[in-house]
Amino acid sequence: MPKIPKTMRKNDDTKAAGKKGVAKKTARKKAAPAAAIVKAVPALPTEPAATAEILDRLFNVVVSRKGTDPAVSHSARLLSRGRRKIAQKFGEEAVECLIEAVAGNTEELIGESADVLYHLIVMWVDAGIHPSDVWAELTRREGTSGIAEKAARPRDPLAV
Ligand SMILES: N=c1c2ncn([C@@H]3O[C@H](COP(=O)(O)OP(=O)(O)OP(=O)(O)O)[C@@H](O)[C@H]3O)c2ncn1[C@@H]1O[C@H](COP(=O)(O)O)[C@@H](O)[C@H]1O
Known part of the structure; x- marks a missing residue:
């Protein structure tokens, strides 16, 4: 297999996922948008708010x-x-x-x-x-x- 320059390896997700730590970072990066969507949708109220x-x-x-x-x-x-x-x-x-x-x-x-x-x-x-x-x-x-x-x-x- 031809040697891949360091700079290219840095941007290669497939390679990065194979490395401990780097894989976690990549996973976190990819999961972020989904987490933001979940946060943006308010939970359905199960009972009326206790207000006047x-x-x-x-x-x-x-x-x-x-x-x-x-x-x-x-x-x-x-x-x-x-x-x-x-x-x-x-x-x-x-x-x-x-x-x-x-x-x-x-x-x-x-x-x-x-x-x-x-x-x-x-x-x-x-x-x-x-x-x-x-x-x-x-x-x-x-x-x-x-x-x-x-x-x-x-x-x-x-x-x-
Ligand atoms: N917030 C209240 C509420 N607060 C207190 N109480 C009742 O008020 C009563 C007060 O008790 P007391 O012993 O002092 O009065 P009493 O039984 O009339 O006694 P006596 O003076 O006749 O001897 C109790 O039966 C309580 O349950 C209430 N009853 C009803 N509600 C609300 O009113 C709604 C409608 O209730 P109903 O009309 O019963 O369907 C309910 O869903 C509640 O949201």
Whole structure:
């Protein structure tokens, strides 16, 4: 076999693959584009992202439960029991929430916060309030400090 100059051997993949180390390098080089494609395709989400959008979704679910079987749906049961019961349940959950906050129980506070939000949404459904009404009010307030807002309120002349 005729002797191949060193410079040519360097560019010959077949030769290079036969050498330990060099073969690995070549393999890595060739695999790179495929790896990049795999990285570029995001994995399909198996469950919805845990964001505040859950509040809108939960509202829609609770609305859909209105008038359905109270034996099957807790929301339907609560809604069928009327405004006073709904408000009472919200109040109970709020108290449980503040108890956990004062006790410094972080995990329990998270759970109770979820209870409060769920019961608040049931209260909105009963009262005919749409979440977007509340989001609009929060947006209107955005950027206004509570201190400034309070100072701008008209003073009650009868206040002591
Ligand atoms: N987020 C909640 C949620 N949070 C709390 N709860 C229920 O709220 C109830 C609170 O328990 P309590 O013992 O305090 O209330 P209670 O059983 O009414 O007790 P009483 O005051 O009547 O004695 C429990 O049954 C909880 O399971 C909830 N029930 C439902 N949801 C959501 O609402 C969706 C629809 O639920 P259903 O309407 O049940 O289909 C569900 O898929 C969830 O996403």
